[in-house]
Amino acid sequence: MNVTKYPYRKLSFWLTTILILFLNYSIQAQQGTLKGVVKDKSSENPLEFVTVSIHDLKKGAYTDSVGRFSIERIPYGTYELKVSYVSHQEQKRLITIDKPSTSLEVLLAESSESLEEVKVFGISEEVQRAKEVKQKVMPVTVITSKEFENRASNLNELLTRQAGVQIRRSGGFGSTATISVRGLEGKRVQVFIDGNPVNTPDGSFGINDIPLQLIERVEIYKGTIPAYLGGDGLGSAVNVVTKHRNYSYIDANIARQSFNTTNTGLIVKKAFDKAGIEAGVGIFDNRSDNDYIMQSPYQENMDIKRDHDKFHNLLIGASVRFHKLWFDEVEVEFAHNDVYKEHQGIQRNIQHVTSTAQTMVIASKLEKADLLNDKLDLKINLLKLNINSTFTDTSVYAYNWDGTRVASLIGRGELGIGPNLSETKQDEFRARANFNYQVSPSLSLNLNHNFRTSYFNPKDDLGNEYASRNVYNYDGYLESSVLGFTGEIETLNKRLLLSGAIKHYYSLVTGYNTNLYIQGDPDEVSYTTNKLGYNMGMRYNFTKTLFLKASHELAIRLPLSSELFGDGALITPSIYLKPEEAYNYSIGMVYDRYQEQDRRLQLESNVFYLEVDHLIQLAGSGLTTGYTNYAQAQIVGMDMDWKFDLSKHFYVSCNATYQSVKDVNKYIPGTNNVENPTYDKEIPNIPKLFSNWSLEYHADNIVGKDSRTRLTYEGGYVHAYNYGFELSRNDNFKIPTSLTHNIILEHSLRNQRWTITGEVQNLTNAVVINNWNQPLAGRIFRIKLRYLLLDE
Numbered sequence: 181m182n183v184t185k186y187p188y189r190k191l192s193f194w195l196t197t198i199l200i201l202f203l204n205y206s207i208q209a210q211q212g213t214l215k216g217v218v219k220d221k222s223s224e225n226p227l228e229f230v231t232v233s234i235h236d237l238k239k240g241a242y243t244d245s246v247g248r249f250s251i252e253r254i255p256y257g258t259y260e261l262k263v264s265y266v267s268h269q270e271q272k273r274l275i276t277i278d279k280p281s282t283s284l285e286v287l288l289a290e291s292s293e294s295l296e297e298v299k300v301f302g303i304s305e306e307v308q309r310a311k312e313v314k315q316k317v318m319p320v321t322v323i324t325s326k327e328f329e330n331r332a333s334n335l336n337e338l339l340t341r342q343a344g345v346q347i348r349r350s351g352g353f354g355s356t357a358t359i360s361v362r363g364l365e366g367k368r369v370q371v372f373i374d375g376n377p378v379n380t381p382d383g384s385f386g387i388n389d390i391p392l393q394l395i396e397r398v399e400i401y402k403g404t405i406p407a408y409l410g411g412d413g414l415g416s417a418v419n420v421v422t423k424h425r426n427y428s429y430i431d432a433n434i435a436r437q438s439f440n441t442t443n444t445g446l447i448v449k450k451a452f453d454k455a456g457i458e459a460g461v462g463i464f465d466n467r468s469d470n471d472y473i474m475q476s477p478y479q480e481n482m483d484i485k486r487d488h489d490k491f492h493n494l495l496i497g498a499s500v501r502f503h504k505l506w507f508d509e510v511e512v513e514f515a516h517n518d519v520y521k522e523h524q525g526i527q528r529n530i531q532h533v534t535s536t537a538q539t540m541v542i543a544s545k546l547e548k549a550d551l552l553n554d555k556l557d558l559k560i561n562l563l564k565l566n567i568n569s570t571f572t573d574t575s576v577y578a579y580n581w582d583g584t585r586v587a588s589l590i591g592r593g594e595l596g597i598g599p600n601l602s603e604t605k606q607d608e609f610r611a612r613a614n615f616n617y618q619v620s621p622s623l624s625l626n627l628n629h630n631f632r633t634s635y636f637n638p639k640d641d642l643g644n645e646y647a648s649r650n651v652y653n654y655d656g657y658l659e660s661s662v663l664g665f666t667g668e669i670e671t672l673n674k675r676l677l678l679s680g681a682i683k684h685y686y687s688l689v690t691g692y693n694t695n696l697y698i699q700g701d702p703d704e705v706s707y708t709t710n711k712l713g714y715n716m717g718m719r720y721n722f723t724k725t726l727f728l729k730a731s732h733e734l735a736i737r738l739p740l741s742s743e744l745f746g747d748g749a750l751i752t753p754s755i756y757l758k759p760e761e762a763y764n765y766s767i768g769m770v771y772d773r774y775q776e777q778d779r780r781l782q783l784e785s786n787v788f789y790l791e792v793d794h795l796i797q798l799a800g801s802g803l804t805t806g807y808t809n810y811a812q813a814q815i816v817g818m819d820m821d822w823k824f825d826l827s828k829h830f831y832v833s834c835n836a837t838y839q840s841v842k843d844v845n846k847y848i849p850g851t852n853n854v855e856n857p858t859y860d861k862e863i864p865n866i867p868k869l870f871s872n873w874s875l876e877y878h879a880d881n882i883v884g885k886d887s888r889t890r891l892t893y894e895g896g897y898v899h900a901y902n903y904g905f906e907l908s909r910n911d912n913f914k915i916p917t918s919l920t921h922n923i924i925l926e927h928s929l930r931n932q933r934w935t936i937t938g939e940v941q942n943l944t945n946a947v948v949i950n951n952w953n954q955p956l957a958g959r960i961f962r963i964k965l966r967y968l969l970l971d972e
Contacts, residue, residue, distance in 0.1 A: 211504070212277040213453060214251045214284070215427060218243050218263060221287040225886065226931060229307075230265040230288070242308065245326070246931050246970060250426050253508060267291055280504075281453030310397055311772070317679045317717030317731055319766050319786050321345075321400040321821065325423060328392055330926050332435045332937045332964035335398070336388045339418070341872045341896065343784075343819040343835035344402050348865070348951040351524060352470030353441050354491030357388060358951075361416035362402055362788055363815040363841040363866055367796075368737055368760065370405065370413030373420050376561050376612055377411045377630065387418060389495060389517065391445050391464050393431050393966075396423040402819075403766035403788050404715050404731040407664030407681035410612055410630035414792065415735040415764040426458065427451050428971035435964035437939075439957065441468035443964075451971070456504030467492040470524070474955035475947060476581075478527055484581060488531050489524035493517070507548045515541040523595070526954055529579040530594050537569040557616045565608040573600045574642065592646070602640035602652065606741070609633045622674075626666040634658040634741040636691075654702065654753070656691035656745035660738050677719040685711040685736045685759065691745055693755045705755045711736045725773040729786075733764045743796055743807040751798070752806040760809075763791045778828040782821070790815040791844075813863060814844045829879050836871040858905045864913065865952055869899035886931045894922040903953045918948045937964040 218230045226247025233240030234251065236259055241249040254277045264270040268288040275282065310322040321342050328338050336357050340347040346360040358366040371378050371387050378387070399419040405411065409419060431447040442465075449460035470489035476482040497515040516539070523533040546560040573593045577585040592599035615627045640652035666681040687709045694702035717731030739757040746753045768786030775781065795811040817839030825831050841863045848854045862868065878890040897919050904913030921943040928935040942948065945959040 211253045211255055212279055213281050213426070213503075214254055214261075214275065214277065215281060215453075216249055216284040216286060217247045218249065218265070218286045218288060219247055220268070221289045224287075227265055227268070227288065230263060232286075233262050234259045235262060236260070248427070248970070252426065252503065263288065279454075280456060313397075313399055314770065314772070315677070315719065315727075316406070317677060317719045317729055318404040318406060319402045319729060319731065319768055319788075321402070323398045323400075325392075325396050329395070330928070330935045330937050330964070330966060331392060331924065332437065332939045332962040333941070334388050335390060335392060335395070335420075337941075339387075339398070339400070341835075341874075341894065342400055343821040343872075344786075344817075344837045344839075345400060346867055346870065346898075349956060350951050350954045352439060352472060352486070352489060352491075352957050353437075353468040354466070354470070354493060354519075354521060355489075359387070359418060360866065361400065361418075362790070362817060362819075363813075363839045364414050364416050364762075364790070364792070365866070367740055367743070368414040368416065370409075370411040370417040371420075372409055372411060372417060374422055375409050375419060375559075375614070376563070377610070377632075378420075387420065389493065390420055391462075391495075393433065393445065393447065394422050394462075396421045402786070403764045403790075404717060404733040405735065407666040407683055407715065408614060408616070408626045408628045410614075410628050410662050410664060412660075412662050412685060412737045413735065414737045414760055414762040415733055415790065425449065425970075430967070430969040433964060433966040435962060437962040438960045439468060439470050439472050441470075442466070456502060458501040458503070459499070461498045462496070464495040465493070470957075472957040474957075476526075477949060477953045477955060482581065486524045488522045488533075490520075490522045492520045507546050509545070509547040511545040513541070513543045513545075515539075515543075517541075525594075528594070529581050529583075531577075531579050532575040533571075533573045533595055535569065535571045537567060540566040552617075555618045559612075559614040561610075561612040563608075563610040565606075565610070567604075567606040567608075569604050569606075571600055571602045571604075598646040599642050600640055601642040602638060604636070604638040606637070607635040622670040624668050626664075626668075628664045628666075630662045632658075632660045636741050636745040638745075650701075651694065651752075654692040654694055654745075656689075656741065656753070658690075658741045658744060659688040661686040662738075675721045679718070680716045681714060683713040683715075683736070685709070685713060685738055687738045687759075689739075689744055689755060691753060691755050694753055709738070709759060711759055711761075726769070726771050728767075728769055730767040731764075732766075733762075735762045735764060736760070737762075737796075739796060739807075746806065754807040757796055757807060758794045758809050760796055761793045765789045778825055780823075780825045782823040784822075785818070785820040787818045788815070810849050811863070812844045813841055815839060815841045829877055831876040831878070832874070834871070834873040836869075838869050839866070840868060841866045857907055861905055862902065864905055865901075865903045867898050867901050871897045883927065884929065886929065888926075888928045888932065890924075890926040892922075892924040892926075894924070896920045896922075913953075915949050915953060916947065918946055920944070920946050920948065933968055935964075935966040935968070937966070938962065939964075 218227045219225060220227055228243055228245050230243040231240060232249045239251050241251050243249045256277050258274060258276045260272055261275045262272050263286050265288055267290060269291050271286060271288060307324060310324050313320060313322050323338060336347045339345050339359065344362050348358045348360055348365060350356045359369045361369050401417045403415050405413050405415060405417045409417060428451045429449055433445050435443040445464040447460065447462040449458065451458045468491050470491060471486055473483050473485050476484050495517045499511055499513040502510040519537045521535050523530055541563065543563040548558045551558060573595050575594050576588055576592050578588045578594065579585050590598055611631045613629045617625045619625060636656040638652055643652050644650050662683060662685055664681055664683040668677065668679045670677050690706040692702040693705050713734045713736045715731065715733035719727055719729050721727040737760040743757055744753065744755060766786055766788045768784060771783040773781050792813040794809045795813060796807050797810045798805065798807055819837040821835040823833040843858045843861055843863050845856045846859050848856050874892060874894045876890060876892045880888050882889045900917040901915055902913045903915050906913060922941050923943055924939045926935060926937045939962040941960040942958055948956045950956050
């Protein structure tokens, strides 16, 4: 296949990025940035959640945890600045913006009014944005950085504690992990960073590779995906919104945990206010032996030490932002991700199988607000992705669990049907354009277009030699487009919000239909797919704190290159895959009320129903393994979430999820009259009932001035479920019930300049088996030290 017939897309990426940068750098705007810090007048302690605003410009900001704020893109001139905070006297002052950067310090005096008399409660900008997301029509859970930025854990562990969410892990640190939301898992859950799809075709970079200190909040959409996100998940998505500090800082951390696991990270950023430029670099190194002892799920009374499960990941990134071009913001980013992994056996003792992946990313972002009489906002994202991955399985021996070895039964190789020494190159180009038009204060329109091309070029001469013909060295090309148009209108004095969207899905697939059973040269295949999807929803506010949500979506998921073209080693191509389809319905109630400044009660409950068709599953057929459109599923369930700030110092939360995922194929796929023995039975490997809870104590100045302490207990419960269909009394595919407990202690000094965190995960060392009967680690100890230096 001649994939070079599409070279203009690569060229257009570079020409577009370079041309925009050069054209815009010469167009300077007379605008400045106001930065400052707000403190209590008597104690000079920084104040968080303070509102700082310029009424004439309708611009403002909230102070962060160290009292800092920043307001960008202020036209040169003189304005009245208003600073207000609960329990403190409001302050107004005139400011003059006549240079690129202006700094000030504000000291607020305490008010004579008590908190009970002041009925307006201050919240941070981060919390305000999270509340705005919750007010949309889609069911969504939002986690803010204040809940996790100093944790020694990772994002997967935080996600699995949310209502309706499970992380399906196959082992220790760096092992394969898939996100499950309301019974839909893996590739059916789209993952975004700042609204841009993040999944790499080979899975070498995922959501767990994003360092926690880079995240402002995480949005978990359940049942309906906003069209403005683009992408093609089956009704569930995770959007990670990254944090942006527009001042110079250094953020360094190191963490150690059980099983010789070390995580280090360093971010250095410099802001050049006069030039309107920010530059930053980051490096993150994660490595683990994962040498924990597991109980064999296949042989009774056998303990196995994992001795071939090492993992190493190195992520290096750099970015430059420009704030004084015609675009409000232009950003160019570079990232390199390097992964090495050993493959641990569970059923068999694997000793020599390894894989590597090197990913290179170059991206650019362009944003412009307030076009067309301040009504149109524009965002453009361009990304070039190159992946080079290898898979090595060449041993001539097979190993017993006692360490003895015998000749391989298949000649060479430990995992597949023969040896593999593969190298796969993948090139991707992605582009996203988003236009948001505010027709009136109550009506907005949004147009979003995601475009993606993917080239797949595998090479495995050793595998071909073993098969005595070319099985693996066939390239492929995938082109996909998702176009979404959304309209939102608020009416009835903003009590009622109505939303509707239509989405068009397009894909072009070119490749070869090949596997071990095809004799001779395989046929080259090329075809296109066009599908329409939609979603609609409403939110009705009974009061300011109580509202109802309902939504419905026809969701489409286009097959990925890894499903269509295989992996160049163990998984063969499946060129004729159909898109997955899902009809999703959801209805829920939300209650969110601030009773006092430090007391907030949040209650949410949802009921959901999904019908899913053409599910893509990995299946074996004799000597080959490949993806196929197999199952139809029906998902019914409900979840609840409860969070309550009991007082200034205590916070409690609890959530629970029930879901039933059943096979609704009456007949075996591919037949019209052979009854399906698993009809109306629960689909395996999906928990049916699970719950999480926590209790937190937090206080300031317990150990010295400007210190903060937080002690948290977390609990989790997963009811027993099956990892295989039980078709007779003799079948035993049970994954046992698990009950786990965690303890976390965080302590920060000097206004969070220094933070030390200690964690014990799975305090009671409970046996936890997950994802197709694969044992996880038991008790884990962690300690993390973080240093945050902000520019004064």
